[in-house]
Amino acid sequence: METKQPQTSPAQTRENIMGTMEINPLLVKLSVPMMISMLVQALYNVVDSVFVSHVSESALTAVSLAFSLQNVMIAVGVGTGVGVNAMLSKSLGEKNQSRANATAKNGIFLSLCSFVVFLVIGLTCMKPYFYAQTSDAAIAQQGIQYLSVCCIFSLGLFTQTMGEKLLAATGRTYLSMISQLVGAVVNIILDPIFIFGYCGEALSGTTGAAVATVIGQFCGAGMTLFFNLNRNPDIQIGFKGFRPSAKAIGRIYTVGLPSIAMQCVGSLMTFGMNLILMSFSATAVAVFGVYFKLQSFVFMPIFGLNNGMVPIISYNYGARRPDRVKKTIMLAVCYAECIMLIGFCIFQFAPDKVLGIFAASDAMLDIGIPAMRIICLHFLLAGASIVLSSVFQALGNGVFSLIVSVCRQLFVLLPAAWLLAQTGNVNNVWWAFLIAEIVSVLLSLGFYARINKNIIAPMYSPAE
Template sequence: MEKTPQAENKMGVMPVPKLLITMSLPMIISMLVQALYNVVDSVFVAQINEEALTAVSLAFPVQNLMIAIAAGTGVGINALLSRNLGEKNLEGANAAAKNGIFLGMISYIVMAVIGLAGSHFFFTVQTKDPVIVLYGTQYMLIITVVSVGIFMQITFERLLQSTGKTIYNMITQGTGAIINIVLDPILIFGMFGLPRMEVAGAALATVIGQLVAVCMSLYFNCKKNTELDLNMRTFRPNKTIIATIYKVGVPSIIMQSIGSVMVFGMNKILLIFSSTAAAVFGVYFKLQSFIFMPIFGLNNGMIPIIAYNYGAKKRERIMATIKMSVLIAVGIMLVGLVVFQIFPVQLLEIFDASENMLGIGVPALRIISLSFIFAGYNIIIISVFQALGNGVYSLMVSVIRQLFVILPVAYLFARVFGLSRVWWAIPIAEIVAVTVTTLMFRRIIRLKIKPLEEPRLNGELIAG
């Protein structure tokens, strides 16, 4: 039986500041918990040895690729679903949700096959150290073959997010992260009679947490997400809907996957100098997640608001949402900049950093964190492009930033100046990106936002 939609979704009527906070805060909290367990995971791994930490750092591009595929597809699902809800098209919203679930399962199957076939090769092309190769292969096999958790967790969370029920995402992500944190030392070091599994234990703890989270998220969608009907018994894939999802989602997938290419390339450059340099880069990504994850949580609340109000043709609500999101993001980034500038030693010592790692890592953190000044604005505006169906703009910015600037500049600086200057590639890339993003955003305002006609009732503008 079809579920009855509410008279008006809160995304079209609630005051924007309250709505953005209501939508984003649960996601920000859950993202911070995610960041915490990412760091805790590496802290425990670092206690094994530096080779183990390096192996997990080298596996980061694969983890990022899986998240890119799941989250990018989720962006497409989210934009289409929210737009249909804004247009009061419940049938279209249900179809978007069901096709999204189908795509999540297909993505998992593909990644599991890739993991089985290519894990060992992935590490042998990066390093000849047999210990790092062994640790890395064990880790990658587990996180790919059991990646059904990450793919379906993100898919189900996007369905809840699209209808404004982000509080349940906070619960599922938080629970999964806590389970991961609890299991990490037990499985890594072999507590309570269990065998010592080291890096494999860290991977196993991660996938168990994800599987618990996906079960909870499925339950919340079936029992609490009353605006959607997710009965799959008569489902048939719809080529048109899948194409529409990927029209927005593929640029996002590619955009986030480019991050994997960038990290892989940076690791290759850094390994010219030492495995410690690559470990420092991996540690940086763990630490910066505390700064970036809240902004990604903000994005997760912002995107459905903009997509919904674009479907409802509420121009003023779109612009108000964008302005407030940028202010919050820039504020968070400034706090992160201060922390990285003042406490780099303390941050690195969390990971049992050796004197060599401190010597490389302290200047690295201070230099890279200068990019935070511009990154907050860039992240928000790129997400606006996605919410309005212009994912190709997001892709262009990402390609320019990570492939045309970061890697070439890092390689050039490595050859000319040495390791100490490689890190400057990231702030330089962010400055280039903010220029390109601003030019594209002005075009979006002129062509897509300004032409919107505000809805009226009896000649009066509907307040929102």
């Protein structure tokens, strides 16, 4: 007589991976696709600047000045997704399928609301934003053209970001990677076609760069929608009779708002640094913009590592398995520091080569080479801080991440940069990054000691 095998629910299937698989291969399995995805995301940030730099240095400066607001847009999308990721994974760990579904649906609703907000910003705020940073009409106009398109057509960005977080939260990071790759490849192919005027002068230059970016984002968004509807059985997404849930939105933003605020603090820091550096020259601003694009190739893989780490920690936190939580944190810190060491070596020993990608002039090299060598010193400390920031979010204490970020970028980095700028030597400004990172590491370690005492240690049984 044939024995009928019992059917397993999606949450029980996940138990075989998130709850029992050895941590090191599990972290690698979930993180590597996300790291590749984040490197692809870095391409989004860099490709536009690389091609635009061949148009003119003023176009490169315009795209650099656009980055602050563009980063706010990304912060809202990613931060909301971080909240959805953590809450959805925790719900699955608790075997609460209805809460997991509600989290996913409300996350999608929030991504649409985010798009509406930035549509309005794109239609109303571009001129005051750019003229607050520069009086050069040519730079401002090119920036307005670029950022208006990115904001008005940001639906693709928000849809893609949320779709990727849903896939990551359920352990399907390889599908998220495919979505990112599709979007990036489309962007890379279209960038030179639009930027260099092959589709007409109206769609050339910075406008063309923006058009290529949003088309790539819409392609990536289409892939995430397909994968979540057809290849993600852990969540059931249906909007018949849907009403936004204040409870679900509250749970999402309990974790997500600190993440959004933390990245927006980065935008304020970038805006402030642009103002400080503009007092030296527009070339100094361009160098800072290039640094931010290049450092994303170092930091983005760690963000990908964190995206693989967060659902593991959140799941095992929900399942009350502290040994797996702590081992995940330890391994993530080790991997992050290795990545940072590689980045340090590249920036320290080959700054002229990486700046050459952006058609750097002699004046840009004179400022950029010492800048890269000084700034990269903080890489050696930053890996641990970045991982611990996501650990705080995964364990429901995102406010700790926010405090560290605000102290680092607003209370330490900007004041230090301003004071160092008073020496009249732009090279001294870059030391502010190392000073700020030392403060960040000390704060992160202090908060982790508190998390360990109040959250992780109490999960152990008296016998353990």
